[in-house]
Amino acid sequence: MASQDAGGEDELIQTTFAPLASGFAGALGLKDDCAFLTPPPGEDLVLTTDAVAEGVHFFADDAPGDIAWKALAVNVSDLTAKGARPVAYLMSLSFPERPARAWLDGFAAGLADAQAAFGIALAGGDTDRRPGPLSVTVTAIGSVMQGRMIRRATAQAGDALFVSGTVGDSALGLLLRQDAERTAEMGLDEAGARHLLGRYLRPAPRLALVPPLLSFASAAMDISDGLVKDCGRLARASGLGAEIDARRLPLSEPAQAVLRTRPALIETIFTGGDDYEVLAAVAANQAADFRHASAAHGVPVTEIGRLVPGEGVSVTGPDGTALAVRGSGWDHFPA
Amino acid sequence: MASQDAGGEDELIQTTFAPLASGFAGALGLKDDCAFLTPPPGEDLVLTTDAVAEGVHFFADDAPGDIAWKALAVNVSDLTAKGARPVAYLMSLSFPERPARAWLDGFAAGLADAQAAFGIALAGGDTDRRPGPLSVTVTAIGSVMQGRMIRRATAQAGDALFVSGTVGDSALGLLLRQDAERTAEMGLDEAGARHLLGRYLRPAPRLALVPPLLSFASAAMDISDGLVKDCGRLARASGLGAEIDARRLPLSEPAQAVLRTRPALIETIFTGGDDYEVLAAVAANQAADFRHASAAHGVPVTEIGRLVPGEGVSVTGPDGTALAVRGSGWDHFPA
Numbered sequence: 001m002a003s004q005d006a007g008g009e010d011e012l013i014q015t016t017f018a019p020l021a022s023g024f025a026g027a028l029g030l031k032d033d034c035a036f037l038t039p040p041p042g043e044d045l046v047l048t049t050d051a052v053a054e055g056v057h058f059f060a061d062d063a064p065g066d067i068a069w070k071a072l073a074v075n076v077s078d079l080t081a082k083g084a085r086p087v088a089y090l091m092s093l094s095f096p097e098r099p100a101r102a103w104l105d106g107f108a109a110g111l112a113d114a115q116a117a118f119g120i121a122l123a124g125g126d127t128d129r130r131p132g133p134l135s136v137t138v139t140a141i142g143s144v145m146q147g148r149m150i151r152r153a154t155a156q157a158g159d160a161l162f163v164s165g166t167v168g169d170s171a172l173g174l175l176l177r178q179d180a181e182r183t184a185e186m187g188l189d190e191a192g193a194r195h196l197l198g199r200y201l202r203p204a205p206r207l208a209l210v211p212p213l214l215s216f217a218s219a220a221m222d223i224s225d226g227l228v229k230d231c232g233r234l235a236r237a238s239g240l241g242a243e244i245d246a247r248r249l250p251l252s253e254p255a256q257a258v259l260r261t262r263p264a265l266i267e268t269i270f271t272g273g274d275d276y277e278v279l280a281a282v283a284a285n286q287a288a289d290f291r292h293a294s295a296a297h298g299v300p301v302t303e304i305g306r307l308v309p310g311e312g313v314s315v316t317g318p319d320g321t322a323l324a325v326r327g328s329g330w331d332h333f334p335a
Numbered sequence: 336m337a338s339q340d341a342g343g344e345d346e347l348i349q350t351t352f353a354p355l356a357s358g359f360a361g362a363l364g365l366k367d368d369c370a371f372l373t374p375p376p377g378e379d380l381v382l383t384t385d386a387v388a389e390g391v392h393f394f395a396d397d398a399p400g401d402i403a404w405k406a407l408a409v410n411v412s413d414l415t416a417k418g419a420r421p422v423a424y425l426m427s428l429s430f431p432e433r434p435a436r437a438w439l440d441g442f443a444a445g446l447a448d449a450q451a452a453f454g455i456a457l458a459g460g461d462t463d464r465r466p467g468p469l470s471v472t473v474t475a476i477g478s479v480m481q482g483r484m485i486r487r488a489t490a491q492a493g494d495a496l497f498v499s500g501t502v503g504d505s506a507l508g509l510l511l512r513q514d515a516e517r518t519a520e521m522g523l524d525e526a527g528a529r530h531l532l533g534r535y536l537r538p539a540p541r542l543a544l545v546p547p548l549l550s551f552a553s554a555a556m557d558i559s560d561g562l563v564k565d566c567g568r569l570a571r572a573s574g575l576g577a578e579i580d581a582r583r584l585p586l587s588e589p590a591q592a593v594l595r596t597r598p599a600l601i602e603t604i605f606t607g608g609d610d611y612e613v614l615a616a617v618a619a620n621q622a623a624d625f626r627h628a629s630a631a632h633g634v635p636v637t638e639i640g641r642l643v644p645g646e647g648v649s650v651t652g653p654d655g656t657a658l659a660v661r662g663s664g665w666d667h668f669p670a
Contacts, residue, residue: 010568026379026382028486028487028488031487031488031572032417032486032487032488032556032572033383033413033416033417033487033556033557034381034382034383034413034414034417034419034477034484035381035382035383036379036380036381036382036479036484037379037380037381037382038379038481039374039378039379039380043374044361044371044372044373044374045371045372045374045380046369046370046371046372047361047369047370047371047372047423047425047458047459047476048368048369048370048425048459049425049426049427049459049460049461049472049474050427050461051427051429051461051463051472053429053463053465053467055465055466056463056464056465078368078369079369081368082367082368082369084369088382090382090383090384090474091384092384092385092386092427092472092474094386094388094470096467123382124382124383124384125384126384126385126386126472128386128388128391129391130388130390130391130467130468130470131390131467131468132388132431132465132466132467132468132470133465133466133467135429135465135467135470137384137386137427137461137472139384139425139427139474141382142369144371146373149369149371151363151367152363152366152367152368153363153366153367221367221368222368233345237366237367
């Protein structure tokens with residue numbers, strides 16, 4: 001018996017994904033069962049894994065390039081907040097049926113864009129077919145000087161709480177993605193709607209913030225499940241509570257326009273997910289230095305509150321009184 | 336507003352999975368967004384990812400401990416065949432609904448068993464809820480002396496082809512898992528059926544074979560998608576063809592009993608998946624040394640054929656003539 005065996009799965013990997021691994025020698029062209037990685041001397045590797053699935057993290061009819069970008073971005077965002085430089089990733093894909101060539105090409109193009117933007121290469125993967133939603137599971141590997149990974153649990157009482165960029169854009173973008181007709185009723189023009197939607201579809205990890213974080217952050221994490229929830233996680237991990245002042249929240253112009261028309265959406269801004277900004281704790285006497293260093297690296301950061309003894313997250317609302325926030329953020333398994 | 340936020344997802348991770356990470360300091364008790372790994376000096380890391388899903392790789396009513404074992408075993412098997420020592424793994428779980436406590440406890444117990452057997456620890460993970468089959472995606476990290484990862488593409492014409500253990504047990508075990516009533520018609524007694532089923536449910540990566548592989552293998556990979564298909568992959572990657580002699584195939588006692596009753600199942604043995612044995616190419620003049628070293632490490636290996644100039648896999652059947660094998664192995668995307 002002679003086996004030809006240029007089988008579908010192997011061919012899919014070679015035509016679509018092998019080009020994405022060409023920048024990483026240890027990937028061996030995706031022709032082996034494993035990749036190898038020679039670790040940079042004196043560095044720790046930083047490891048994270050996150051999956052995105054159709055119907056949960058993206059829509060079935062999202063552009064395949066956007067799905068690919070987001071799958072990689074949410075992982076690189078984790079690395080960035082830990083002070084790590086992206087190195088390589090592995091990707092496990094499951095499709096309910098054989099994807100169309102055009103879809104695959106778009107997906108690969110989105111990965112190529114994201115790889116170039118984040119400085120990361122494909123090291124290996126796995127592809128299978130199963131019923132259920134299309135899903136993309138990425139494991140990303142970064143690198144940081146030994147012992148220097150920035151943690152969640154090391155914030156101190158009195159530290160200032162910073163966020164990068166602006167918050168809430170992505171959660172508002174999701175509302176528009178669900179129903180584009182909402183543009184006018186949310187008080188947005190087309191450009192504003194496009195901005196918010198872009199923040200939802202193609203989140204941009206804050207790679208440029210890594211040097212200031214390594215210099216100044218006592219603790220950090222990325223904001224993926226909502227500002228209030230993730231502030232609570234950082235504070236709790238450090239055995240502390242947090243106070244946030246809603247009046248200091250950095251909001252994009254379009255988000256401000258939405259709030260003028262629909263003030264109640266402040267809750268969406270606080271608790272919606274998918275920000276992929278960095279939340280950082282910085283000693284109060286270094287707050288100004290952190291702000292300046294971040295600006296010098298091209299990333300605005302804003303002090304939104306502080307860490308305090310105790311527990312829980314308290315939010316001061318726009319009118320200066322305590323704000324009741326019903327949901328605290330996204331949870332896949334609500335208690 | 337005060338957020339309590341001992342949310343379901345965080346609690347699931349802390350109660351069920353954090354104990355599995357206690358042996359790995361860089362996992363930080365699964366309380367951070369990333370893990371860190373200080374690479375062993377002078378070593379390369381070896382990376383692989385493989386997913387298992389309900390209805391594709393396991394049955395919905397398989398014992399949760401078996402599902403967990405298999406998810407980890409299939410990844411460790413890849414590391415082992417590359418000559419790597421297991422170090423750590425990340426796991427991404429997706430559930431269609433919140434799993435029952437008893438299911439989770441069984442799953443965690445299976446992981447604990449597998450971790451102890453394979454010498455690997457949980458470094459991090461991700462859990463979400465989505466429609467579709469329960470799936471478990473593992474990324475495993477191993478370690479090998481720098482530059483020493485055993486590849487697929489480096490076999491030489493004339494090399495002997497070896498397999499470890501016995502082949503086909505798992506494919507026959509799957510037939511029994513699909514229908515336990517088949518025991519008698521397959522010519523098996525209860526003990527034989529139990530053996531084959533065990534090989535399907537709890538495959539055992541050949542960790543003990545790592546030293547002989549590092550000493551003697553010119554190329555190697557694990558057999559996961561069927562012997563003929565994976566022989567073809569190793570040969571093709573090396574720019575060669577392969578010849579296999581079915582009469583030399585190492586078969587367990589129960590598999591031999593099956594073949595006496597149902598000779599046609601030789602095809603299932605050749606092309607069924609899930610063997611998780613090692614396929615290794617060894618220079619002909621080192622074949623005896625490899626066999627002795629492997630035996631000394633407690634793993635029988637059998638020379639089943641050789642690598643030859645050309646392409647494709649030719650199989651000599653039990654009667655000494657060429658064997659026609661219809662399917663070449665498992666493919667998620669048949670062309």
